[in-house]
Amino acid sequence: MQLHVGSRHLVSDVAVALDAAGREHLVIAVKATWRIPDPGQRPRPLPPSPIVLADEYHGVPGESAMRYGADMPRFKPRCDVIFDAHAPRAGRRGGARADRQRRGRRVQQAGACHR
Structure with a gap:
């Protein structure tokens, strides 16, 4: 099977996964x-990251935090939104990491929108 995506800002893949009963599912x-974006700007696409086929960890699997979960599981109840970043210390340039500084973005849960 081939999947054609007409956008250069997307990467895609297909796989077949088996459930516990041995049934095949297309993923x-x-x-x-x-x-x-900075305040007042709009989001800009970047070259897409590759599809991750296995969980990736910050260090040794089982002894460190997961960095990315696999993109091809048989069931995923919601869309993943992953932030992988660092924040520079206030008033410093050059990317010095902060010991403690509160930074954040608000992300609304899918299906929680009120009209």
Whole structure:
């Protein structure tokens, strides 16, 4: 099977996954990468990150935090939104990491929108 995506800002892959009863399920993953905009700006797409086929960890699996979960599981109840970043210390340039500084973005849960 071939999957054709007409956008250069997306990467995709297909796989077949088996459930506990041995039934086959078609899994389609489509991935995009975006730059978080500055206030008053709009989001800009970046070259997409590749599809991750296995969980990736910050260090040794089982002894460190997961960095990215696999993109091709048989069931995923919601869309993943992953932030992988660092914040420079206030008043410093050159990327010095902060010991403690509160920074954040608000992300609303899917289906929680009120009209």
